Amino acid sequence: MTGDRGAPVFTALRYEVADAIATITLDRPEALNALTVTLKTELLTALRVVARDRGVRAVVLTGAGRAFCAGQDLKERLEPDAAPLAVEVRERYNPIIVAMRRLDRPIVGAINGVAAGAGASLAFACDIRIAADGASFVLAFGRIGLVPDSGATWFLPRLVGPAKAAELALLGESLSAAEAERFGLVARVVPADALTTEARAVAARLAALAPKALALTKRALDRSWSVDLDAALEDEAYRQGIAGATADHAEGLAAFLEKRPPRFTGE
Numbered sequence: 677m678t679g680d681r682g683a684p685v686f687t688a689l690r691y692e693v694a695d696a697i698a699t700i701t702l703d704r705p706e707a708l709n710a711l712t713v714t715l716k717t718e719l720l721t722a723l724r725v726v727a728r729d730r731g732v733r734a735v736v737l738t739g740a741g742r743a744f745c746a747g748q749d750l751k752e753r754l755e756p757d758a759a760p761l762a763v764e765v766r767e768r769y770n771p772i773i774v775a776m777r778r779l780d781r782p783i784v785g786a787i788n789g790v791a792a793g794a795g796a797s798l799a800f801a802c803d804i805r806i807a808a809d810g811a812s813f814v815l816a817f818g819r820i821g822l823v824p825d826s827g828a829t830w831f832l833p834r835l836v837g838p839a840k841a842a843e844l845a846l847l848g849e850s851l852s853a854a855e856a857e858r859f860g861l862v863a864r865v866v867p868a869d870a871l872t873t874e875a876r877a878v879a880a881r882l883a884a885l886a887p888k889a890l891a892l893t894k895r896a897l898d899r900s901w902s903v904d905l906d907a908a909l910e911d912e913a914y915r916q917g918i919a920g921a922t923a924d925h926a927e928g929l930a931a932f933l934e935k936r937p938p939r940f941t942g943e
C-alpha cells in the first residue's frame with residue numbers, strides 16, 4: 677500500500693529516518709512481533725526503501741514492546757488460505773534474509789527481548805547485534821516439529837561455532853543475552869533502558885564511516901565463507917582497488933594527515 681507521493685504506508689512496523697539512520701521497528705507487540713504475511717511484506721518493502729535511499733547510511737532493526745520477534749505468527753498458519761510451508765519460506769522469508777545481506781548498508785540488530793524461530797534468524801542476519809540484558813535467543817522451530825529456517829542453519833554455526841549451533845538448533849534451548857555475548861553471538865549486552873541509545877550510537881558511528889568501504893567490507897565478509905584463502909586475498913585486492921579510488925579514501929588520508937575527523941560523502 678502506498679500513501680501520499682507514493683511512499684509506502686506501514687501498518688505492522690514503524691519506519692523512521694533520522695540523522696542518516698533508518699530505524700525499522702517490528703510493531704505487533706501484542707503478539708511479540710510475530711511475523712504475519714503483512715509484517716513480512718512490509719519488512720521487505722522497508723529494506724527496499726532503504727536500498728533506494730542513499731541518504732540512509734545505517735539501519736537499526738528492533739522490536740516494539742518486550743520482544744524482538746517471536747518468529748512466524750503461528751495463529752496465522754491456521755488460516756485456511758495459509759501458503760504451504762515451503763512456499764512461505766521461499767517466497768516470504770528468504771527474500772527478507774537475502775535483502776538484509778545484499779543491502780549495501782550495515783544493519784544493527786537492537787535485540788530488545790526474545791528472538792524466537794525466524795525472529796532469531798532475523799537477528800542472525802544483522803551485521804552487528806546489541807542485546808538488552810533481558811533478551812534471549814531460542815530456535816523454537818523444533819518445538820513445533822519444524823526445522824530452523826530463514827538462514828538459521830547457515831548463520832548460527834558461523835556465529836557461534838558448530839558445537840553450540842548443534843545444541844541450540846537440536847535442543848531448542850533458550851540462550852540468554854549474557855550467554856549470547858559469551859559465544860560471540862552479540863557484540864554487547866546493555867541494560868534494557870540503554871539499548872536504543874547504544875544501538876543508535878553504533879549506527880551513528882557506522883553512518884559516519886565511508887559508505888563504499890563499508891559496503892565492500894560487508895560483501896567481502898559474506899563472500900569469505902564460500903571461498904578459499906587465495907580467492908579471499910584476490911577479492912580483498914580487487915575491493916581495495918575500488919575503495920582506493922574513492923574520494924572518501926582521499927578524504928580519510930587528508931583528515932589523518934591534518935589531524936582532524938574525516939567527512940565522508942560516499943563519493
Ligand code: LHQ
Pocket residue numbers: 706707708710711746747748749750751753761764765769790792793794795814816817819820822825
Ligand atoms: C504469538 C507467537 C507466535 C503468534 C507469542 N505467533 N502469537 C516459517 C515458515 C512458516 C511457518 C512456520 O514457521 C516458520 C519459521 C518460524 O518462525 S517457526 C517458530 C515460530 N515461533 C515459535 O514457535 C515461538 C512461539 N512463541 C513462544 O514460544 C513464546 O511465546 C516465547 C518463548 C517467544 C515467549 O514466551 P512468553 O514470554 O511466555 O510469552 P507468551 O508465550 O505468553 O506470548 C505472549 C503473547 O504473544 C501470547 O498471546 P496471548 O493473546 O495468549 O497473550 C502468545 O500467543 C503470543 N505469541 N509467540 N509465534
